[in-house]
Amino acid sequence: MDYVIRPVRADEWQLVKELRLAALQDPAAPVAFLETYEQGLEQSDELWRERTVGGSEAGDGGVRQFVAEAPDGSWAGSVTVLIERPDGEVRFGTPADVHQAHVVGVFVRPEARGGGVAEELFRAGMDWAWSLGEPRIARVRLYVHENNPRASAFYRRIGFVPTGETVPMQGDPTARELEYAVARP
Template identity: 60%
Template sequence: MDFSIRVIRADEWEQTREIRLAALRDPIAHLAFLDTYEAAVQRPDSFWQERAEGASETGDGKARQFVAEAPDGSWVGTISILVERPSDEVRFGEPAKVDQTHIVGVYVRPEVRGTGVIDALFRAGVEWSWSLTEPVERVRLYVHEDNARAAAFYRRFGFVATGDRVAVPGHDRAMEEEYEVRRAS
């Protein structure tokens, strides 16, 4: 499949909303996301506008959302990267122990899975993490123990399970395993 990987633009909030809602309708969304379709679809346009602005090139630099864009302009996959510093407010899990980025919001449409889209999105996200002006020591993500397909990809891409586990906030479900990639010395 022919696609390009790029950072979203602030004015692309409608596409940001559409791909997020598609992700939340995926059969494994309950394992992969801390959000539900029912909650997300109710959010006002201003929420999606702020989300797109914050994750765009013109945002505050604390997040980036990358998309895989097909030649027809449709978005076939996405990944978001959050910058986490020990002094930051905790978004998920425990406070950051080191300067790091956190991969969230990973989604590839079913019809393009297995075409390399996910590899390209991860390369872009990890490369962005290592290129930050204020360097990070590691890139991390969490994966639910029942999400075997995702865990297998993360290992293949070079992420290593740390053994740390974190409770899923607001859910009565199993713990999630932390995976990380450390900056090469």
């Protein structure tokens, strides 16, 4: 694998925006993301700057976005990890009853799939979550649409297991998001 896996830098908002817009054009986007391409296009540059700073090492430590950077500087994929605390904001799903990390925004460009990029992005995100100080993160969770078998199979392969928790899909209450989690090793 010829990619460097690293956190985004605070000044890389244009690359963050470009990768997110590419993700929102992926055929799986309707069941993988809670945002449409059109909504992403409407976001202001200031929002993209804030989002990037928040996910960088310069942010407050509650969010970290990791990217896979190719030798030519292009980005092949990304994952974002949100820290959820029992006394904190509920970002998605049920309120946290433990200190946990929540993986969102998983995307790898089609030409980079199958080569270990996604696994390395997850490893970096989870290693970061496990490395945080007290109170320690007890588990890492994510949600996957019930009609996204490719993603479900990948998450199972890297150690995530279904918890039995489901929530309605935002914008389509007839569809379900399934929670997967992995406990602290």
